[in-house]
Amino acid sequence: MLDRTTTAFSHVKPGDTPFVSGGLRDFFLYRDLGVAEATHGKVIAHLVKANMAPETGTGWHRHEAEFQIVYMLxxxxxFMYEDKETLVEAGDVVHQRPGIKHFLFDYSPDMEYLEIVSPADFGSIDVEPVCDIPPPTPWK
Incomplete structure (x- = not known):
């Protein structure tokens, strides 16, 4: 049976929370959707959008998380997921299995995605490069 006492109801409207810097990557902006507070840190859901043109990307890393999905809006x-290049377009959903080594190296100026991760305070750990990275597409 689901324990309803460990989470709270949450309803966040578009104007309730702004996009802000200061998240995991300085070249993205993040908008909190209230899920981390409602779940007492069990899950985070936020919108992530491009803020600057890609130069170096995220670097090779993995997350200390039990669950992570990206839904491209x-x-x-x-991305490079281990040694496989993956183009994620609007409407695509990616489930990143725990510990997968990856590198987001290129994105469009209008890129925006929903990311849901458990736990909310997941870690990002730099890892040794898996393979070479293609160059990003210059913004015009």
Missing amino acids: KGWAR
């Missing part, structure tokens, strides 16, 4: 992003 607008634009596109190119």
Whole structure:
């Protein structure tokens, strides 16, 4: 049976929380959707959008998380998931299995995605490069 006492009801409207810097990556902006507070840190849900053109990307890393999905809302992003290049476009959903080594190296100026991760305070750990990274597409 689901324990309803460990989470709270949450309803966040578009104007309730702004996009802000200061998240995991300085070249993205993040909008909190209230889920981390409602779940007492069990899950985070936020919108992430491009703020600057890609230069170096995220670097090779993995997350200390039990669950992570990315749902691309607008634009596109190119990732390396281990040694496989993956184009994620608007409407695509990616489940990143725990510990997968990856690198987001390119994205469109209008890129925006929903990210849901458990736990909310997941860690990001730099890892040794898996393979070479293609160059990003210059913004015009």
